[in-house]
Amino acid sequence: MNELTSLSLAQARDGLAKKDFSAVELADAHLLAIEQARALNAFVLETPERALAMAKASDARIHAGKAGPLEGIPLAIKDMFCTEGVRTSACSKILENFVPTYDSTVTSQLWRAGAVLLGKTNNDEFAMGSSNETSHFGPVTSPWRRKGSNVAITPGGSSGGSAAAVAAHLCLGATGTDTGGSIRQPAAFTGTVGIKPTYGRVSRWGVVAFASSLDQAGPFARTVRDSAILLRSMAGHDAKDTTCIDSPVPDYEKAVGRSVKGLRIGIPKEYRLDGMPAEIEKIWEQGRAWLKAAGAELVEVSLPHTKYALPAYYIVAPAEASSNLARYDGVRYGLRVPGRDITDMYERTRAEGFGAEVRRRIMIGTYVLSAGYYDAYYLRAQQVRTLIKRDFEACFKAGVHAMLTPATPSAAFGVGEKGQADPVEMYLNDVFTVTVNMAGLPGIAVPAGLDGQGLPLGLQLIGRPFDEETLFSAAHVIEQAAGHFKAAKWW
Amino acid sequence: MSVDAATVRRIAHLARIAVAENEVEHLQGELNAMLAFVEQLQEVDVAGVEPMTSVTPMAMKKRHDKVTDGDDAEAVLKNAPASEDHYFLVPKVIE
Numbered sequence: 001m002n003e004l005t006s007l008s009l010a011q012a013r014d015g016l017a018k019k020d021f022s023a024v025e026l027a028d029a030h031l032l033a034i035e036q037a038r039a040l041n042a043f044v045l046e047t048p049e050r051a052l053a054m055a056k057a058s059d060a061r062i063h064a065g066k067a068g069p070l071e072g073i074p075l076a077i078k079d080m081f082c083t084e085g086v087r088t089s090a091c092s093k094i095l096e097n098f099v100p101t102y103d104s105t106v107t108s109q110l111w112r113a114g115a116v117l118l119g120k121t122n123n124d125e126f127a128m129g130s131s132n133e134t135s136h137f138g139p140v141t142s143p144w145r146r147k148g149s150n151v152a153i154t155p156g157g158s159s160g161g162s163a164a165a166v167a168a169h170l171c172l173g174a175t176g177t178d179t180g181g182s183i184r185q186p187a188a189f190t191g192t193v194g195i196k197p198t199y200g201r202v203s204r205w206g207v208v209a210f211a212s213s214l215d216q217a218g219p220f221a222r223t224v225r226d227s228a229i230l231l232r233s234m235a236g237h238d239a240k241d242t243t244c245i246d247s248p249v250p251d252y253e254k255a256v257g258r259s260v261k262g263l264r265i266g267i268p269k270e271y272r273l274d275g276m277p278a279e280i281e282k283i284w285e286q287g288r289a290w291l292k293a294a295g296a297e298l299v300e301v302s303l304p305h306t307k308y309a310l311p312a313y314y315i316v317a318p319a320e321a322s323s324n325l326a327r328y329d330g331v332r333y334g335l336r337v338p339g340r341d342i343t344d345m346y347e348r349t350r351a352e353g354f355g356a357e358v359r360r361r362i363m364i365g366t367y368v369l370s371a372g373y374y375d376a377y378y379l380r381a382q383q384v385r386t387l388i389k390r391d392f393e394a395c396f397k398a399g400v401h402a403m404l405t406p407a408t409p410s411a412a413f414g415v416g417e418k419g420q421a422d423p424v425e426m427y428l429n430d431v432f433t434v435t436v437n438m439a440g441l442p443g444i445a446v447p448a449g450l451d452g453q454g455l456p457l458g459l460q461l462i463g464r465p466f467d468e469e470t471l472f473s474a475a476h477v478i479e480q481a482a483g484h485f486k487a488a489k490w491w
Numbered sequence: 492m493s494v495d496a497a498t499v500r501r502i503a504h505l506a507r508i509a510v511a512e513n514e515v516e517h518l519q520g521e522l523n524a525m526l527a528f529v530e531q532l533q534e535v536d537v538a539g540v541e542p543m544t545s546v547t548p549m550a551m552k553k554r555h556d557k558v559t560d561g562d563d564a565e566a567v568l569k570n571a572p573a574s575e576d577h578y579f580l581v582p583k584v585i586e
Contacts, residue, residue: 336573347507350506360522363506380537382543423525424528
């Protein structure tokens, strides 16, 4: 690891402003790190030429005194975000050769702020997975390993490539998308910070759609401050996304370091699962103690419908996915497999273009939306969703400012260790994160420690709608107490 | 509720995904595992509960009904597997 890749995003920003080094030097250092880390399979496309051209333009703007808030900051972009002229595949065979003619709103805002594109990161196919193993480009290997073991560990998913790239210091920050936990679970597994903002805070336009009422984009970074800096540039109103809210974006960085004295932090008792590893309970207890020591008031709260969030999610998300993914028909873009007539062409294209997990979810979604089953499944799941949201609203109404929970029910697992026989085993990974998507709330995962095997464990803070600031303040308290965690370089 | 082999074939066709005969049994098992998992929702009392249709309460945004974009057939067709004279090409649909 070289000096420039060891900086935080905030440090790099300040160093660039002081002209301690150039944006080209910073990009070069990260491109070299990426090249040396191909064993991780974190990137599905490296864009060194574009990176250097963008960095050169950044240097010119810095010299002209026209630097943006992210001027010269090299970032990695999850392959779910459309990038103009740069292949965007959602890590699916069906979009293997898709080159968008436009940028997503999020990425265009990042470029406007001066950020530099290093490349596109690996993810579960169409963001459907919790281990990055469903990617058409193969799994990502986490930079983390169990103590004294060479077994490949998953970085989690679906944003596994972004999480691994940030943890391995291949970029200063990265984008992710989170439909059921796809930012927070990989952040927890890799010792990085990941925030899923409130539904509607960040535009979904130009992001490959999975489940539109749950999808939300957010950043990965190595510090709470860095993630606050990134979110500010990613968020904001967009007329092209009708669910995107028209309200000013706060300067989130100002919330970092703000006191949590007097904040009421809810501890949901339903998150204490039977058979939860003692280390998860211990880290949760530790988090409570840190917040209490910083002056927060802890209150036990109840979210009685918690256990129904995951099953309701596995109706709502596949239903929306089956509808969203209907567009991949081999006509307007993507793979086409010829058939004897148009229906045969559709069926062959989709059978060959989609991987097993995506096919399974489309089929479940098709079933629960089909005539005669809609009320029993989809309608009921949407009613349960209302109940889940009401649980949170009742707590917030009673004066709770945020909630503290574990981020995941375990530390990271090995590649190939889970979900082989029963897909539901993999789904259980999202048990603590999925409630937040169902209720449209913001949630942040922040590193809190290492388990007995030396793997990172994260805590999650859940906030009131559009109150990401409180999450940054409280997460910073945990970060200050827990410290930072870095994987030993083996690649 | 669970699905039989005929239902698996019917869903696959509705979803426009070709399924080989030797895949049906495996898919049936996976779909039934998922359906068994979501079965617990039946025990929730949802009487009188409004289904969630909007995540964040907000008024539907409206815009003027006018063309603000377009006239860029080249870009629209750029990723098409087959096109001709600014049209997408598909196999013959009407006999």
